[in-house]
Amino acid sequence: MSAITIERPRLPALTSVRFFAALWVALFHMQVMKAFYFGLAPVRQFASIGYCGVSFFFVLSGFILVYTYEGRATKLREFWQARFARIYPALAFCLLINAPMFFYCCLKMRAHDSKIFVTEWGWVASHMWLSAGLSVTLLESWIPQAALAWNMPNWSLSVEAGFYLMFPFLLPRLTRLSRRQLAALVPAGWLLGLACTLAYIHFHPDGAGEVTTKTVGPWINAIKYHPLMRLPEFVMGMVSGLLFLRNDRNRKWAWPLVLAGLAAIAAVIVLSPWIHYLVIHTALLAPAFAVLIYGVALRPAGVEVLENRAMEELGEASYPFYLLHTMVISMFFMNWTTGINRHQTLLGLGAWFLIAVAVALLVDRLIERPLRRLLRPKKKTAKAASLPVPAVA
Secondary structure (H helix, E strand, C coil), rough: CCCCCCCCCCCCCHHHHHHHHHHHHHHHHHHCCCCCCCHHHHHHHHHEEEECHHHHHHHHHHHHHHHHHHHCCCCHHHHHHHHHHHHHHHHHHHHHHHHHHHHHHHHHCCCCCCCCCCCCHHHHHHCHHHHHHHHCCCCCHHHHHHCCCCCCCHHHHHHHHHHHHHHHHHHHHCCCCCCHHHHHHHHHHHHHHHHHHHHHHHHHCCCCCCCCCCCCCCHHHHHHHCCCCCCCCCHHHHHHHHHHHHHCCHHHHHEEEEEEEHHHHHHHHHHHHHHHHHHHHHHHCCHHHHHHHHHCCCCCCHHHHHCCCHHHHHHHHHHHHHHHHHHHHHHHHHHCCCCCCCCHHHHHHHHHHHHHHHHHHHHHHHHHHHHHHHHCCCCCCCCCCCCCCCCCC
């Protein structure tokens, strides 16, 4: 880390957009879990690639960490302590309330109960205690077959923890590069991510036929969930953040960049039925997200809509919303006695949304923020941007 302390204005609009990414992920899981049927084809296609919201979080995380810490005197211990304080309280609460279902399902699967079988937990159930230990220590994504253990969205937190470990060592190396070299890293990272997914599609190392959202295997899990496989997305965000700090922040470019990013996202949504699932899942949209984030950071005209207090509160609550959304979907839409889904109307969807947001706001206010204040470093630091966590996905 640098030895100079720099104070930069907050970027509340980037805090707010996190909620929309988390909601996109939730819509995807709602569709995959068959909890809600989206009748309109455009909405169905939009929800079908909602897993890309996690990629958005990875890019945003790289951008904001650079914006916050570049040129700022921070000890390694303080940085990692601050990151732990930011992500672990809500994660611990999520693990606690999901523990009964996780262990119950694993034990039933180990007893070969055909009524209880979670495809993604085949390996996890056989290695229940190892998987639990990996989840508690945020290491599950490093063992691909354990990536979806306990509470499935938590895999992205494990990936983020890997990014936090690497960030203090990546930042000084990237800051030495020229603007041209930095700009070249974006297409390089994008092509690297695509090359790995295309190699999997060509060689089929898991022996799978058609690859879908339900396909599992050590190699496909590594492509989707391993921190090193998702590192290019994080680095693209870091590069975007460094270019943002070095370039003139001319607001005239804000809307063109935002519209370019949104157009690329829309194009992938429209073409998604003809693009391989794995290509979309990992890295395809990362450059578009980097452009969109850069544009929003430039504060385009009308950005005040995203900077009001209510939107910022939703952005802050996006983390617990992301962690808990699958549980809320299951409890609200699914009848575990009859096996028949319920509340599958627009009114039911609205009720679920209000409940999910209310739960997220309560967890954010009553658990995450108080424990974050308790656990973070006590030393005074310069004011900076609101730091994101993914949800993801």
